[in-house]
Amino acid sequence: MGNEFFSFCEFGLSWFMENSTPIITAQKLSKTYGSLKAVNAINFEILPGTCYGFLGPNGAGKTTVMRMIYCVTPLTSGRLTVNGENVMENMSAVKRGIGVVTQDDSLDYDLNVINNLLVYARYYDLTREQAVRRADELIEFFQLEEKRGENVRTLSGGMKRRLQIARALINKPSILILDEPSTGLDPQARHHVWSKCHELIEQGVTLLLTTHYMDEAEQLCDKIAVMDRGHIITEASPWDLIKSEVSPYVVEIRGDEAARNKILKAVVDQIDFHEALSDRLLLYTADAIPLHAHIQDMDIPVKTLLSRRSSLEDVFLKLTGRELID
Amino acid sequence: MRNKAPRVRVRAALRVWQRNATVYKRTWKLNILPNFFEPFLYLLGMGLGLGAYITEMEGMPYINFIAPGLLISSIMWGATLETTYNVFVKMNFDRIYDGILSTPINPKDLALGELFWGATRGTIYGSAFLSILFLFGMGLHWGILLIFPMIFIIGFMFATIGLLFTSMIKEIELFNYFFTLFLTPLFLFSGIFFPLSQLPQAVQIIAWFTPLYHGVELSRGIFNQVWGVELLGHFAWIIGLTLLNTLVVLRAIHKRLYN
Structure with a gap:
């Protein structure tokens, strides 16, 4: 009896630990380009299953932070761990657990909709069957069935963004990075993207986004870091920020x-x-x-x-x- | 802050190769036709046309003299076009690499994949050319089998040369310099159309340092079944440059795409 109770506690504890250990940790994270300090010794922690937003004007350093997280930009100094891996040591392992939606559309215009997903699945070494099954799920989830065999060029802005998010999810990442997910979309398409984001958070995906739209940050984020000129000026939930600052x-x-x-x-x-x-x-x-x-x-x-x-x-x-x- | 650049992985490189193959598969019928016309035109124009005036070169009909070299130059054009213009567009305009590099594929894997693909395109050019030569009745002997691995290796060598140039430039217009000031002189002065022995010694020495020359000599040796130790020398030169250049270009692309 006592033993069972103990193991129950242990289970509870491990569950708690798992959900309170940050999935991303940055310590004194810095990036310098020549004399420009794009990111200046920032610290932050992101908990799994939450939506964390970087808010700030263009040039604040948001995109650079994202790029360091998904290992396409090396750190100048500091330490950054993602899913327990140091981004400077094990790039491929880090990238395997992250889906990325870049700010500029990086879809493959030489391929049609379904092949954009299938070719991407290969980069993660998914088998053909896994890839086809996953691609079909995603096409349904993002309501792109009618465009399945179409050239990417024929898609509307909102559909392209949805396809990009679908593509980022092909390997079932634990972290999804969205760099300005709704920039350039019409209101209807924005709301569609947001509702999909909410569904993903419910499924347990950790969302990380940059935006310069307030409504987007308010709609989606549990926590926001306000960035300006390479610094995080403040960090809190949207409502707490409004309450405490204005x-x-x-x-x-x-x-x-x-x-x-x-x-x-x-x-x-x-x-x-x-x-x-x-x-x-x-x-x-x-x-x-x-x-x-x-x-x-x-x-x-x-x-x-x-x-x-x-x-x-x-x-x-x-x-x-x-x-x-x- | 320095980090260990991750080691290049052949498996990851092949994923990039596969992506290019998927794209090529869609349009290969349209793509491949010119590869057959080109040798045909060369052989007609230069071999038969010019050959009417130059009846013999180094003891063989002129068309037989130029054909092995033209084969190698077609590989050169095919492989370098792929790793110059096409790679540049994928890297800077179409943002294909932004998409690829946010997956477990790293810059060095990507570079190796493009080299494999460049070599593949060179092989497609070369094989089309070779098939026309066979139609003209040239190279129909067992020794010719050796040319197949050579086509791929020489394609790979030129892919590394093209990619190295691509890794250094920021403007697409600069490729004009690469093609007119580097490849065209190679094309004209690597012994395809006339033996270099007629030229001053200085030119011959310069030629020895250029990649196309060794490919042409190797190809001509195989076609005419002149088996000698010089062929091994040319082969070693090609392998040496290819390996060295591969190491250099993987680093260069890593530096260019991870910053």
């Missing part, structure tokens, strides 16, 4: 500068803080409705006056003093 609501005002300044002067003691940008004024507050009404009552002519929930973009602005979209 107030829950924003009142946004567009109009000429004099009018904006006048409003700011009048309400400055009713708000938590503000950001005065070149073209608009952002007022952060815990409760937008009375503030909004108050400004309306002032009867100062402005171009637009709107209230909204705070977003990660506001967090980024607050942290760096710069707008994210560049």
